[in-house]
Amino acid sequence: MQRLRVLAEQLDVVYQQISEQYSAYQRQRELFCRSGCGECCLHPGIEASVLEMLPLAIKLYDEGRAEQALDDIQQHQKAGCFLYQSFSEDGKQGQCGSYAHRPAVCRLFGAAGYTGREGQVELSVCKVIKADHPQALKDSLIALESDPPPMIRHGKELVRQVDYELGGRNLPVNDAIKQALEKVLFEGYYASMTEPEPVIPLADPLDYALPA
Numbered sequence: 001m002q003r004l005r006v007l008a009e010q011l012d013v014v015y016q017q018i019s020e021q022y023s024a025y026q027r028q029r030e031l032f033c034r035s036g037c038g039e040c041c042l043h044p045g046i047e048a049s050v051l052e053m054l055p056l057a058i059k060l061y062d063e064g065r066a067e068q069a070l071d072d073i074q075q076h077q078k079a080g081c082f083l084y085q086s087f088s089e090d091g092k093q094g095q096c097g098s099y100a101h102r103p104a105v106c107r108l109f110g111a112a113g114y115t116g117r118e119g120q121v122e123l124s125v126c127k128v129i130k131a132d133h134p135q136a137l138k139d140s141l142i143a144l145e146s147d148p149p150p151m152i153r154h155g156k157e158l159v160r161q162v163d164y165e166l167g168g169r170n171l172p173v174n175d176a177i178k179q180a181l182e183k184v185l186f187e188g189y190y191a192s193m194t195e196p197e198p199v200i201p202l203a204d205p206l207d208y209a210l211p212a
């Protein structure tokens with residue numbers, strides 16, 4: 001369990017670094033996300049590694065909510081990410097239920113770079129941002145060489161470097177959350193017999209509200 005805690009702490013440092021770097025590019029190029037938009041959280045193709053979900057799983061474990069969260073995710077039937085809290089009928093307006101512990105994928109996308117077929121830098125921009133900021137998109141494409149975007153693969157590699165075993169395989173995001181919870185519960189069970197009890201922080205009421 002101690003090893004998982006160390007990995008989660010290392011990951012928090014990397015998360016901070018990539019969040020600042022990728023958000024700075026979006027801000028600087030004025031490729032802003034639409035306020036309250038949750039379309040990316042509904043996408044069926046969101047993937048994360050078990051490693052990426054460890055900080056959330058450990059937080060829930062320390063608050064005594066990991067088993068409940070595991071039950072909830074096993075019964076989750078809605079489209080998109082388990083953590084997404086939608087506010088509109090069509091589901092497109094909403095927010096992340098655990099923004100501080102979101103995985104790397106949610107920090108890297110929006111507007112970031114990828115390598116095209118010929119090895120050239122291309123700009124990946126979410127379709128909502130494209131529609132909202134056509135001029136900023138045009139300017140960003142013109143400035144691609146002089147002001148290159150941070151590359152998605154660099155961010156992913158920084159995360160993977162924390163632990164290649166747990167970070168090497170991407171899964172659908174809900175499976176990654178589930179497996180991270182199972183891992184933490186499993187290791188926590190054995191640690192409870194051999195390691196001293198951790199200091200349990202107070203639950204943050206704004207972070208991951210279990211469904212009623």
Ligand code: SF4
Nearest residue numbers: 041081083084096106
């Ligand atoms: S972790 Fe949060 S930001 Fe990422 S897809 Fe899920 S709800 Fe959206």
